[in-house]
Amino acid sequence: ETGVTQSPTHLIKTRGQQVTLRCSSQSGHNTVSWYQQALGQGPQFIFQYYREEENGRGNFPPRFSGLQFPNYSSELNVNALELDDSALYLCASSRTGQLRTYEQYFGPGTRLTVT
Amino acid sequence: ILNVEQSPQSLHVQEGDSTNFTCSFPSSNFYALHWYRWETAKSPEALFVMTLNGDEKKKGRISATLNTKEGYSYLYIKGSQPEDSATYLCAFKTGANNLFFGTGTRLTVIP
Numbered sequence: 001e002t003g004v005t006q007s008p009t010h011l012i013k014t015r016g017q018q019v020t021l022r023c024s025s026q027s028g029h030n031t032v033s034w035y036q037q038a039l040g041q042g043p044q045f046i047f048q049y050y051r052e053e054e055n056g057r058g059n060f061p062p063r064f065s066g067l068q069f070p071n072y073s074s075e076l077n078v079n080a081l082e083l084d085d086s087a088l089y090l091c092a093s094s095r096t097g098q099l100r101t102y103e104q105y106f107g108p109g110t111r112l113t114v115t
Numbered sequence: 116i117l118n119v120e121q122s123p124q125s126l127h128v129q130e131g132d133s134t135n136f137t138c139s140f141p142s143s144n145f146y147a148l149h150w151y152r153w154e155t156a157k158s159p160e161a162l163f164v165m166t167l168n169g170d171e172k173k174k175g176r177i178s179a180t181l182n183t184k185e186g187y188s189y190l191y192i193k194g195s196q197p198e199d200s201a202t203y204l205c206a207f208k209t210g211a212n213n214l215f216f217g218t219g220t221r222l223t224v225i226p
Contacts, residue, residue: 006159018210033212033214035216035222036212041218042119042204042206042217043204043214043216044216045207045213046213047213050212056212057212090159092159102164103149103161103163103164104149104214105158106158107158108156108157109158
């Protein structure tokens with residue numbers, strides 16, 4: 001296993017509600033990225049946090065927001081849930097450096113179902 | 116949104132067979148190409164990060180090659196074993212921090 005943990009494992013919410021997903025990064029990693037994987041699709045990049053700042057964002061609306069804490073753990077918040085938000089949400093931690101691209105280490109994911 | 120395509124979508128091979136699959140990506144704004152193995156009910160596992168045209172990387176029976184000029188990467192598995200059964204994902208990275216994933220190749224190795 002990678003050492004990246006996510007909670008909760010599964011979650012059921014109602015349309016219009018808000019949800020917070022959590023991710024603890026691997027020791028020594030300063031960057032967390034979040035991905036959404038809908039059924040039959042590859043993971044889609046939501047955003048990345050580096051040193052507590054958003055450091056890149058994919059094609060997701062503002063109701064998807066995040067935080068990174070001083071210990072490099074992270075939260076993904078989704079407001080006004082829609083049925084299409086039902087997906088597996090993955091977080092990945094990595095190191096960020098200027099001279100090389102580092103591997104990302106993924107957590108097991110949170111399965112969100114919106115009814 | 117950049118288009119990353121993987122083929123085939125799924126593959127069944129006999130134990131001991133060698134196999135390979137393809138990842139196609141845009142040939143412009145290339146920064147890196149990642150390969151992951153994703154077993155059911157587990158986290159995706161990083162296999163390779165490739166950055167240079169002509170790169171070849173190897174981990175045990177798995178190897179990968181990279182052609183950035185024509186926009187493709189091949190993943191090879193030599194002597195497939197049942198434990199190789201998984202979905203293999205590639206992801207293309209531009210200079211920005213976004214990884215664009217393909218939909219994966221699902222490999223099943225039949226004992």
